Amino acid sequence: MPKGILGTNESMLPLPRRPIVVRRLHGAEPCASCDARPNSVCSAIDDRDLERLAAVAVVSKAEPGRAFINEGERATSFFNVTAGTARLFKLLPDGRRQITGFAGAGHFLGLAVSDTYAFSAEAIGLVFYCRFARPRLREVLDDFPALERRLLGVASNELVAAQEQMLLLGRKTAKERVASFLLARSVETPPCTGPVQRLSLPMTRSDIADYLGLTIETVSRTLTRLKMDRVIGIPNISDILIHDQHALEALAGCGG
Amino acid sequence: MPKGILGTNESMLPLPRRPIVVRRLHGAEPCASCDARPNSVCSAIDDRDLERLAAVAVVSKAEPGRAFINEGERATSFFNVTAGTARLFKLLPDGRRQITGFAGAGHFLGLAVSDTYAFSAEAIGLVFYCRFARPRLREVLDDFPALERRLLGVASNELVAAQEQMLLLGRKTAKERVASFLLARSVETPPCTGPVQRLSLPMTRSDIADYLGLTIETVSRTLTRLKMDRVIGIPNISDILIHDQHALEALAGCGG
DNA sequence: CGAGCAATTGAGACAAGTCAAAGCTGGTGG
DNA sequence: CCACCAGCTTTGACTTGTCTCAATTGCTCG
Numbered sequence: 001m002p003k004g005i006l007g008t009n010e011s012m013l014p015l016p017r018r019p020i021v022v023r024r025l026h027g028a029e030p031c032a033s034c035d036a037r038p039n040s041v042c043s044a045i046d047d048r049d050l051e052r053l054a055a056v057a058v059v060s061k062a063e064p065g066r067a068f069i070n071e072g073e074r075a076t077s078f079f080n081v082t083a084g085t086a087r088l089f090k091l092l093p094d095g096r097r098q099i100t101g102f103a104g105a106g107h108f109l110g111l112a113v114s115d116t117y118a119f120s121a122e123a124i125g126l127v128f129y130c131r132f133a134r135p136r137l138r139e140v141l142d143d144f145p146a147l148e149r150r151l152l153g154v155a156s157n158e159l160v161a162a163q164e165q166m167l168l169l170g171r172k173t174a175k176e177r178v179a180s181f182l183l184a185r186s187v188e189t190p191p192c193t194g195p196v197q198r199l200s201l202p203m204t205r206s207d208i209a210d211y212l213g214l215t216i217e218t219v220s221r222t223l224t225r226l227k228m229d230r231v232i233g234i235p236n237i238s239d240i241l242i243h244d245q246h247a248l249e250a251l252a253g254c255g256g
Numbered sequence: 257m258p259k260g261i262l263g264t265n266e267s268m269l270p271l272p273r274r275p276i277v278v279r280r281l282h283g284a285e286p287c288a289s290c291d292a293r294p295n296s297v298c299s300a301i302d303d304r305d306l307e308r309l310a311a312v313a314v315v316s317k318a319e320p321g322r323a324f325i326n327e328g329e330r331a332t333s334f335f336n337v338t339a340g341t342a343r344l345f346k347l348l349p350d351g352r353r354q355i356t357g358f359a360g361a362g363h364f365l366g367l368a369v370s371d372t373y374a375f376s377a378e379a380i381g382l383v384f385y386c387r388f389a390r391p392r393l394r395e396v397l398d399d400f401p402a403l404e405r406r407l408l409g410v411a412s413n414e415l416v417a418a419q420e421q422m423l424l425l426g427r428k429t430a431k432e433r434v435a436s437f438l439l440a441r442s443v444e445t446p447p448c449t450g451p452v453q454r455l456s457l458p459m460t461r462s463d464i465a466d467y468l469g470l471t472i473e474t475v476s477r478t479l480t481r482l483k484m485d486r487v488i489g490i491p492n493i494s495d496i497l498i499h500d501q502h503a504l505e506a507l508a509g510c511g512g
Numbered sequence: 513c514g515a516g517c518a519a520t521t522g523a524g525a526c527a528a529g530t531c532a533a534a535g536c537t538g539g540t541g542g
Numbered sequence: 543c544c545a546c547c548a549g550c551t552t553t554g555a556c557t558t559g560t561c562t563c564a565a566t567t568g569c570t571c572g
Contacts, residue, residue: 090419090420090422090423092423092427092428092509092510093509093510094509096427096428097427098422098423098426098427100419100422100423111408111411111412111415112412112413112415112416113409113412113413114413114416118416118419118420119419145401145404148401148404148405148408149404151408152367152404152407152408152411153369155367155408155411155412155415156367156368156369156411157368157369157370158415159367159368159411159414159415159418160368160370160374162415162418162419162422163346163356163374163375163418164346164374165422166346166354166356166418166421166422166425167346167348167354167356169422169425169426169469170354170425170466170468170469171348171352171353171354171469172348173559173560174559174560204518204519205518205519205520206518206519210426212426213425213426213427214560214561215560215561215562216518216519216520217519217520217521217560217561217562218559218560218561219519220519220520220521221520221521221560223520224520224521236569237518237519237568237569253348253349253350254348254349429527429528430527430528460550460551461550461551461552462550470528470529471528471529471530472550472551472552473528473529473530473551473552473553474527474528474529476551476552476553477528477552477553479552480552480553492537493536493537493550493551
């Protein structure tokens with residue numbers, strides 16, 4: 001079990017400076033041309049009503065390593081990631097970290113009744129996102145029930161994923177956790193299907209460890225073992241080749 | 257880490273017979289007189305519209321140990337627990353079990369976009385609940401946006417709780433897990449506030465273990481140690497006295 | 513080319529798991 | 543009313559998967 005002081009030796013950037021607001025345009029432009037819209041809740045809104053949504057969206061970006069949501073702070077906004085990947089996490093007072101998920105393009109963040117954020121979000125690499133002031137989005141939701149319905153769907157799916165992750169954290173072995181993680185990434189990476197699938201892992205080993213409830217060393221050793229067993233290939237630090245999908249599924253124990 | 261074949265030695269009842277339908281009344285009666293309504297999503301509907309909801313609710317009960325939701329089965333209904341407590345869990349193929357939560361009076365179950373249930377629900381003791389056929393509830397939701405909004409709130413809260421549980425499962429020690437569990441139960445048990453709070457634990461040690469990602473033995477040993485340290489008292493198997501709330505909070509590391 | 517950081521590898525420690533044996537407790541029947 | 547059974551819980555002795563600590567290797571970028 002996690003014993004030591006830190007569950008992470010993640011770089012702590014000195015200044016969590018406020019992220020930069022990139023632009024705030026009029027018209028439907030930012031939403032109409034958004035690459036992430038098809039995968040996001042925003043697709044619940046028709047093209048012709050898009051101006052309404054765009055009017056309350058503030059397009060922003062966060063530099064690598066920068067936090068744009070801080071656990072415990074007053075929750076004034078919702079977010080929608082449009083490009084890049086963010087790590088979502090909670091900390092214990094002594095610095096142990098649990099990553100609860102990774103948010104990619106289309107991911108909606110900030111759902112909570114509470115008036116403070118329940119987790120932090122930090123950019124891995126460069127992250128672009130839309131920010132919606134809560135009261136403004138509330139108004140839009142009143143006008144577009146389809147959007148609210150869509151949010152309920154998103155929340156339900158996240159809940160299912162969270163339960164799957166609880167199973168992983170509470171009952172799976174290190175090998176099963178790593179296998180499950182790779183599989184889950186693999187189903188989220190449909191493009192470029194060939195004989196062997198290539199995964200790119202934008203996050204560090206430390207991120208993976210804190211997501212799977214393990215240490216960096218155990219993640220590294222487990223990946224090495226999977227490589228030795230010819231189940232995966234590791235051409236470089238941030239890429240994984242899945243040589244034997246079936247073996248991986250058998251190791252994962254079950255879904256996800 | 258969990259190693260052996262079983263994460264549980266829970267009694268497996270031989271026949272998961274269908275639970276008994278108790279009654280299906282006309283008028284607003286079952287909902288209007290429902291003890292669980294104040295704590296449940298149903299309170300989003302006005303007294304005068306209650307007939308509408310009551311018309312689609314089927315009041316049922318499940319005997320102790322009986323399952324009324326089975327992971328993987330076609331999800332045809334939503335549920336609302338009105339009395340008793342149910343354990344919600346997921347299983348691995350070899351029988352290891354992770355309890356993802358306990359559902360008490362007012363708890364809404366079955367939120368999922370997927371067409372199969374993501375978890376099982378089993379009665380601990382006698383459980384009463386309302387069952388709503390999905391399409392019927394869908395119609396009610398269309399008529400009462402407040403109910404749908406309420407559901408989004410419920411889902412958001414569950415998501416926050418799930419993230420807290422991931423932190424517990426991924427990064428906390430056995431002592432911290434047990435302390436967190438007792439504290440969480442204590443905040444959900446506001447009545448009868450005295451110098452020492454009395455918790456009743458309707459679930460078995462095996463349930464607690466499978467909820468906290470531990471074994472029965474570790475749960476038992478940890479409770480004993482807390483008793484030795486005068487932090488809690490254990491008058492009998494299903495009751496806990498909290499002698500030192502502050503010590504418990506310090507041990508829990510943080511919230512929940 | 514070398515500083516700096518992330519990842520890997522090795523050796524040893526320990527928290528929690530496994531296996532096994534009592535101890536309780538509640539229900540049943542003689 | 544008590545003996546006995548069955549199941550849950552507690553306790554003890556030992557094992558082990560994962561963590562900790564400590565190098566070493568490998569990348570990236572100036």
